Amino acid sequence: MIHGYRSTLSVGRLLKRTTDHARRRGFCNDVAEKGTHVVFLHFGLPRTEFYAKGYLRQAAAIYYQVPKNIERFIPTSLMLNGKIRNCIEKYGDSESIEDTLSRLTERIQGALNTVMPEYEFISCSNAFLFEEPSLEQHLADVGRGGCSRIVLMPFYPHYSCAQSGVLLNEAERVLQTFTVPATVDGKEVPNERIVPNSSESFRVSALHRWSSHPVVSEYWLNVLQPLRGDFGGVLFCAPSLRGYNSEEYRRLVWSTCERVMSGLSDSLPWRLAFFNAWDQWSLPIKDSVKMQAKRLSTQLPDDKFMAVVPISSFVPDFNTFTVLPNIIQTVVGTDF
Template identity: 45%
Template sequence: MSRSSMTRLKFGWNLGRRHFSTDRPATKVVLLHFGFPRTEFYAKDFLFKRALLYYNVPKRIQQFIPTTLMSNDTVRRCIERYGERESFEATVNGLSKEVETSLNRLVPEYGQISVSSLFYFDDLSGTFQDRVNSILRERSSHIVFMPLYSHFSNSLSGALIRLVAQQIEESTIPLSGSKDNSQRFLPNSDISFRVSLIHRWNSHPMISQFWRTNLEDKVKQFEGVLFVAPVVVEIFIKNTGFYFLSFQRGCGNTEYRHSVWANCERVMSDLGHPVPWKIGFYNSWDDWPIPIACGK
């Protein structure tokens, strides 16, 4: 798929109240996330595939990347602690049900709305491409994809969006006569739908309300508040054919860091209790490149 076709598809996704078809289930909301492994074995595979995606590694040299080195004490410690808690997938599935219930109650004009999750690293449920195709075949009139990363970054939300857009571009065809590429149909079938994207919801009041609810009874006991967020490192890829070069752009995406800062300001403003506050950025266990030294 060409870069221009992906761009046309991406920016053709616009939310609206129109339904392309009214004789089918109305709206399907799909929550996107990379997911997390629960064992060291799957963690190695997770990090290997994450590296391929992060660096856009050419297929002909992927076999030379040693998966046996994709683990260290930090990874093992994180996996051990994660195993003591409810799986992330179970948490998101519970969230999906709550969002579905709320949407059907608050916006009945959209018709019946179903909400589900889609994880990129979920080998037990087939390939990511197969799972996207399965969603497309559910006969929903409107499919909305929404990355669960509220603050947009190219390496997280952007990567998931590109993967979904590529699969939709390869599996479906724009409806003849439509004004944009958001109305699609599956070849050799009677399945058609409209597709939309929610990828920048960092300014939604839900986020500041959540933290205000959790902090308002406690903030008076504190001398200050420290917010923490994962570092996001963006890279440019120059593919030279036989090999590839990666270039870091500073330590973290500027837009991403400003987005986090703005959210923290909104939370503290809503609290209405003046206390000092700061932001700290940490390295996630699956950060690439590893290690990264960055802070604020």
């Protein structure tokens, strides 16, 4: 695991940390001091059925820890279904997630350099596990590019082993392919990596538990407050992630919903529902969208609508423009 993996650092705290031990490394005196690079990590989205098969095969191999030499035997033809084909069809008419995230990353980079001008230059970029630029190649390019710090940030606010954990583990694997740990007096220095046969070294940290940051709740408040007079209740929706750490993931999502409602109005009724994401089997879910929408509808005034909020999504994806609208349309018979 990446050093410091279990402790989230804010960008401000990260930039204030020093590297005093670097001055004591006899074999790597020229520490790169050329700023901080933030790499946003995302799985990506397949644009065709062909790429969807490869995406699902690789995702299944990672999730179930299938050895590489037998990964090709995973029956991808059984993974494609009507839901996935519908997602791909609608995705073809929209902007690619790479372009969407690129614009968002540029805005974040500008904001970071504006609010923290006293620090070194901060640059930002995106890397994808199953798309281009690939996490493997991009992280190697960044690491050899002369930055002094690398911050890995999965673009999923609510931490889960199935999403953020997978991305960070893959990033750690990539780092180990072209760097070695820094050592002082024979002891490994946490967070510091060195590129062998070069003068390059950098500190690496992860920002992976950021759902409690005000930016998450404020984002949704900015969306909901202008429409406050139109709805009488809020239905928050998030993908149902199974396996290890799933209960903590649900608690994190719940806490975000509470913060949004605290800023909106504590008197409004609201519910949290979960659904099977585009790349999941259609399994029974406790607190499903259908069940929670039915419960919430009994609390709504006759002249008010129900606001459906994909609380865990910041950019459009298969879940927000296909899966969730289809579920809502089936439940209430209305096109949202």
